[in-house]
Every structure is written in structure tokens, then in C-alpha cells.
Amino acid sequence: xxxxxxxxxxxxxxxxCLLFAMWFATGIVMHFVPFPSLTEAERFxxxxxxxxxxxxxxxxxxxxxxxxxxxxxxxxIQRSDGPVYVVSGPSRAGAIRASxxxxxxxxxxxxxxxxxxxHARSRGLDTAGAAIVARSDYDQWSVPNGxxxxxxxxxxxxxxxxxxxxxxxxxxxxxxxxxxRSERGWNLVGSVLHWIYPTVLRSNWSxxxxxVWTLSLLALIAALLGAVLGLARIKLRGDLIxxxxxxxxxxxxxxxxxxxxxVLTWIFSGWLSMDHGRLFSRGQxxxxxxxxxxxxxxxxxxxxxxxxxxxxxxxxxxxxxFNGNLYRRDRTGLAAQTLIKAGxxxxxxxxxxxxxxxxxxxxAHLAASCGAPSVLADNDNYPAQSIVPGVPVYRSxxxxxxxxxxxxxxxxxxxxxxxxxxxxxxxxxLHTLDFPxxxxxxxxxxxxxxxxxxxxxxxxxxxIAIGWRRLRS
Numbered sequence: 001x002x003x004x005x006x007x008x009x010x011x012x013x014x015x016x017c018l019l020f021a022m023w024f025a026t027g028i029v030m031h032f033v034p035f036p037s038l039t040e041a042e043r044f045x046x047x048x049x050x051x052x053x054x055x056x057x058x059x060x061x062x063x064x065x066x067x068x069x070x071x072x073x074x075x076x077i078q079r080s081d082g083p084v085y086v087v088s089g090p091s092r093a094g095a096i097r098a099s100x101x102x103x104x105x106x107x108x109x110x111x112x113x114x115x116x117x118x119h120a121r122s123r124g125l126d127t128a129g130a131a132i133v134a135r136s137d138y139d140q141w142s143v144p145n146g147x148x149x150x151x152x153x154x155x156x157x158x159x160x161x162x163x164x165x166x167x168x169x170x171x172x173x174x175x176x177x178x179x180x181r182s183e184r185g186w187n188l189v190g191s192v193l194h195w196i197y198p199t200v201l202r203s204n205w206s207x208x209x210x211x212v213w214t215l216s217l218l219a220l221i222a223a224l225l226g227a228v229l230g231l232a233r234i235k236l237r238g239d240l241i242x243x244x245x246x247x248x249x250x251x252x253x254x255x256x257x258x259x260x261x262x263v264l265t266w267i268f269s270g271w272l273s274m275d276h277g278r279l280f281s282r283g284q285x286x287x288x289x290x291x292x293x294x295x296x297x298x299x300x301x302x303x304x305x306x307x308x309x310x311x312x313x314x315x316x317x318x319x320x321x322f323n324g325n326l327y328r329r330d331r332t333g334l335a336a337q338t339l340i341k342a343g344x345x346x347x348x349x350x351x352x353x354x355x356x357x358x359x360x361x362x363x364a365h366l367a368a369s370c371g372a373p374s375v376l377a378d379n380d381n382y383p384a385q386s387i388v389p390g391v392p393v394y395r396s397x398x399x400x401x402x403x404x405x406x407x408x409x410x411x412x413x414x415x416x417x418x419x420x421x422x423x424x425x426x427x428x429x430l431h432t433l434d435f436p437x438x439x440x441x442x443x444x445x446x447x448x449x450x451x452x453x454x455x456x457x458x459x460x461x462x463x464i465a466i467g468w469r470r471l472r473s
Contacts, residue, residue: 008222009222010470012218012219012221012222013226015218016219017460019219021464023194023270024453024454024457026189026190026191027194028450028454029186029187029191030190030191031432031446031450032186033183034191036180036184036187040387042178044331046118047122048122049312050083050314050315050316051082057097057099059074059299060302062098063299065096066095067094068087068089068094069089071087072089072294072295072296072297072320072321073087073320074086074088074319075317076316077315079118080118081115081173082097082098082099083098084097085097086172086174089296091149092149093171095173104173105171105172106154107170111173112154112168116156116175117130120158125158125164127159129157130156130159131159132156133155135153135170136153136155138151139155139199140197141167141177141179147176150171150176152170154167162182163180163182163184164179165178165180196211209274213274216270216273217271219271220267220271227256230253234257241254248466252463255455255459255462258455259452259459263456266456269428269431272423272426272427280420280426281417281419281420281423285412292365295324296321297319298326301326301342302319302328311330311332313332314330316330317329317330317331322362323361325341326341327340327342329352329409331388335389335390337352337388337391353391354394354407356373356394359407360372360373362405367396367401370403371396372396373396375394376394379439381424381436382404382416384406386407386413387406387408391406394407400417401416402421432449433448
């Protein structure tokens with residue numbers, strides 16, 4: 001039995017030692033430089049005040065013109081070519097010109113370039129050298145599935161000192177992603193390597209999922225076998241732990257013993273990052289819950305309060321249904337909005353949000369035995385943040401099921417059953433060390449992550465040395 005364990009560990013170790021070293025090294029990079037994305041602050045900063053004088057089409061007419069029968073939300077934004085309604089359903093989105101109800105999707109490179117320039121200027125970025133680089137479905141930074149409803153994308157290089165590139169949706173004309181030269185460079189030696197994320201593989205999600213899940217499982221088996229051997233081969237020398245090996249083997253054994261707990265928990269939790277419903281729930285709505293949460297409203301009711309005065313500084317207006325009622329929210333700042341329920345007075349400022357009773361009314365239809373929602377604390381063990389800073393997130397406890405609702409726009413942020421709550425600890429906490437006590441001490445957390453990953457890297461290097469010697473012999 002022990003002989004079989006030795007052989008399996010040896011050859012799995014030789015096969016995966018470089019992968020282990022890469023994962024530990026790139027993990028350090030990823031902690032400080034995440035994968036490129038367009039933050040809500042960046043997106044909102046790129047919006048300009050709405051020109052309501054050009055808005056002649058009613059919301060209901062825009063929904064009808066879009067052809068999206070299951071539309072759940074409509075937003076009015078100002079583009080360089082005029083105000084546009086962005087109509088969204090559960091699976092797709094489209095854009096309609098607010099001036100005449102025509103199709104506002106972007107087919108022209110000139111229009112995409114103008115949109116990108118307006119966005120960049122609003123954010124204070126230099127656009128003198130802006131130019132279209134490509135129009136494509138996928139590239140290295142736009143492979144995540146969240147961009148599927150916007151493909152193909154126009155990629156625009158701004159030509160600024162930071163090497164900023166922005167991506168324009170061909171379906172809605174919105175900016176959906178930005179990257180900088182620094183982000184791209186660090187991520188090539190960070191996330192792209194760590195996630196085994198080359199475009200040719202990641203663009204086929206199911207293939208990428210199977211490949212990385214399998215590799216991670218084999219790496220976990222190699223680490224488990226090594227832990228068994230390492231513990232079995234401990235040689236006590238008085239009160240000290242020693243090793244029967246010499247040279248690189250001894251160093252591999254002793255460093256491995258010191259790093260055993262971290263290596264096993266980190267590789268295990270890394271494997272769980274690819275779980276995708278295999279062992280734990282995915283936190284997704286059931287079909288019955290989705291029919292409640294994503295019920296398409298009666299858009300013909302919108303005109304009854306569509307034309308109320310709008311602040312001249314409003315940069316975005318959104319209409320959405322929540323628990324059978326229609327709402328409009330006017331975004332006047334990143335942390336300020338006015339929320340209007342049909343037939344009610346506007347709710348202004350940071351308090352312009354849904355109330356406890358409104359949230360309770362919805363969750364009662366989503367699940368049974370839901371208690372009164374409570375406002376989520378900043379230091380909660382299962383954190384969730386509103387899209388609008390300062391607006392509360394409400395948690396409803398429905399027996400074993402917890403539901404987190406954003407008070408700003410009524411979106412469901414988290415669906416936490418017991419399986420999903422366990423996943424938060426087995427994956428999130430073990431892999432990123434986002435324990436609440438460490439989140440309140442970010443420098444200590446940084447030091448632990450760097451130190452532990454460096455220890456894992458050192459351990460991997462000893463394995464590389466041993467494997468190289470074995471292959472040469």
C-alpha cells in the first residue's frame with residue numbers, strides 16, 4: 001500500500017509541481033491586482049446628465065419596440081447619439097432610441113468610438129489618440145459569461161498614458177469593461193495563469209470548466225498523498241521533528257510538514273472554486289422563485305408617473321417592478337438617488353430606497369415562513385453590498401433559506417441556503433482568508449496571504465528540484 005502511495009505521489013508530483021508553483025506565485029499577484037472589470041463607480045462616472053427634451057417615446061413603447069417580451073427593467077441613459085432606453089430581460093438586452101423608437105444597437109465603428117470618447121472624457125481620461133482596435137466576440141479580458149448579452153464588443157484604445165482600453169456593447173451601446181496597460185500586464189502573470197484562462201479555452205466554458213476541475217482534483221490528490229507520506233516518514237530526534245531524507249528531499253519533507261495545513265486547505269478550496277453545483281448549491285433562484293423575482297411588469301402603467309420632473313443632474317433613470325408595484329429611480333450621484341413608487345411621493349438622497357415592509361412583501365412570496373427583514377451589518381459573516389453606497393441591504397430569514405435584497409434597486413444579491421453558507425467558508429474563507437476578523441485588519445491579511453503563498457512556492461520549488469533530478473536519472 002505504501003509503495004503505491006509513493007509511486008502515485010512521485011509521478012503526480014512530477015506532473016503537477018510546476019502547476020503548484022504557478023498557483024502560489026500567481027495567487028500573490030491576484031490578491032493585489034484583480035481581473036479587470038468596470039466598477040459601478042467607473043460606470044456611473046462615465047454617464048452624463050440626461051437630455052429629456054429629446055425623450056419623446058414612452059417606456060411602454062420602448063419595451064414593445066425592443067421585442068423583449070419578458071423585459072423586467074428599463075433604463076434611460078444619455079449616449080453621444082442621444083437618449084437611449086436600455087431594455088433588459090433575464091437573458092438578453094437591447095437598446096431603443098428615446099427620440100423616435102428606432103433600434104439603438106451599435107453597428108458603426110464611428111458611433112462606438114464617439115460613445116467611448118464621451119465616457120472617457122466624463123471620467124477625465126485623455127481621448128486624443130482614441131481609436132477602434134477590434135470588434136469581436138471574445139478576447140482575453142472579455143471572456144467571462146457576463147458579457148454574453150453584449151457581444152460582439154467594440155474595443156477602443158484611448159491612447160492615453162495609462163494605455164486604457166474600453167469595451168462598447170454592440171447591443172446597448174454601453175461601456176461594459178475597461179482595462180489599463182498595468183492591469184493587463186499583471187493579469188497575464190496573475191489571473192490568466194492562475195485560472196488557466198487563455199481565450200481559446202475559456203471561450204468554451206464547459207470545456208474550460210471540465211479541464212480546470214480535473215486538473216485541480218488531481219493536484220489535490222497529489223497533495224493528500226504527500227501529506228500522508230510526510231506524516232508517516234517523520235523521524236523524531238529528541239523533542240525535534242526530523243526527516244530520514246537528505247538534501248532536496250529533506251527540505252521538501254520539512255517544508256511540506258510546515259505547509260501541510262495551508263497547502264491542503266488552499267488546494268482544496270481552489271478546487272471548490274470550480275464546483276459550479278457539483279457538491280454545493282449555486283445560490284440560484286428556483287424556477288418558482290424566479291417567476292416571482294423576475295415577473296415582467298405592466299409597462300403600460302409607466303406613463304402615469306413617467307413625466308414627473310427630473311433633477312437636471314440625473315444621469316440615469318431606471319424603471320423596475322418589485323412585488324407587483326412599479327418603481328422609478330433617478331440616479332443623481334453615485335451615492336444619491338430618488339426612488340418613486342407609482343402613486344407615492346419621491347424618496348430622496350441616500351434614504352431613497354425600499355423599506356422593510358416592501359422587502360417583506362416580496363420575500364413572503366418568494367419563500368415560506370419569512371420573518372421581518374433586518375439591515376445587513378457591514379461586518380456580517382456573509383457580506384453583501386448595495387450597488388449604491390450607503391443604501392441598506394435587507395436580509396430575510398425564511399427558515400433555512402436566507403435572502404439578501406438590495407434596497408436601492410430591489411435586486412436579489414444572495415440566496416443563501418445551508419449548502420451555500422457552507423460553501424462561503426469552505427471556498428471563500430479558506431482560499432482568500434476573508435474571515436471577518438482579518439477583513440478588519442487588511443495589512444495583517446495581506447501579510448498572511450503573501451507569507452503563506454511564499455511558503456507554498458518554496459515547497460513547490462523543492463518539488464521541482466526533486467522531479468527534475470528524477471527525470472534526469
